[in-house]
Amino acid sequence: MSVGSDQVYPPYDYLEGGVTKGFDADVMAVLAPKLGVKVQFMDTRFASLIPGLQANRFDMIASALYVTPARAKVVDYIAYAKTGGSLMVRSDDTFDPKKPGDLCGKRVANLKxxxxxxxxxKVSQAECGSNPIDVKEFATSAEAAQALLSRGADVVFDDAGVSKAAVVASGDRLKITSTEILFPVVMGLAVKKGNDELLARLKEAFEPLKNSDEYKAILAKYNLALPTDAEVTAALIESN
Known part of the structure; x- marks a missing residue:
């Protein structure tokens, strides 16, 4: 089975000695035997994952893909974890943002x-008036962090787990300033809309796995949790 994965996104997906590592690799390692398949990861930049799935370049996506109403129009999800965002600045900076509303007038680096x-x-339009948030998008989280280090951005908004790993990788030249998870999100494995056979197989394999001690240990390893049914439903509702 071919699996699309953005392998420059530690701790979720990354290469180590030419081998795919991270949360999604751990998940697929326990899921694949239940499906009776061998997994081949296809390294694909994040913004190209859903187009690649639609073009049949791989069978499914396992890449910390957030569940959103817009994406749910073109893929079918199996919710498998939940996380959220953090704000990260240079350690030598006095800028100390805690929430999105603190970003007005700032250059905010994000994953494309x-x-x-x-x-x-939405926050920029609602709260910032004539001093909007300058949203800058980068192909990888590493590039967003580098833009911050080189002063091409004032702050990075990224996944909480990714931000924690980036602080360590930077040798503490970066720091996380937010004190709570921002925009909590559900993550899902994804298959192409209409691929009902594969979706059914994945659901059948994942359902008994998700409450097992083995899967709970994987979630705990990456400081993640299993979303509730209510959280999954909420993630699929269009907001105004």
Missing amino acids: GAAWVPELQ
Whole structure:
């Protein structure tokens, strides 16, 4: 089975010695035997994952893909974890943002195609007036962090787990300033809309796995949790 994955997105997806590592690799390692398949990861930049799935370049996506109403129009999801965002600045900066409303007038680096970009734009329109948030998108989280380090951005908004890993990778030249998870989100494995056979197989394999001690250990390893049915439903509702 071919699996689309953005392998420059630690701790969820990354390469180590030519081998795919991270949360999604761990998930597929326990899911694949239940499906009776061997997994081949296809390294694909985040913004190209859904187009690649639609073009049949791979069978499914396992890449910390956030569940959104817009994406649910073209893919079918199996919710498998929940996370959220963090704000990150340079350690030598006095700027200390805690929430999206603190970003008015700031250059905010983001992963291109990230689910929270439209949310930041909504905050900008609602709260910032003539001093809007300057949303800058990058192909990878590493590039967004580098833009911050090189002073091409004032702050990075990224997944909480990714931000934590970036702080470590930077040698503490970066720091997380937000004190709570921002825009909590549900993540899902995704298959092409209409691929009902594969969707049914994945659901059948994942259902008994999700409440197992083995899967709980994987979630705990990455500081994640299993979303509730209510959270999954809420993630699929269009907001105004």
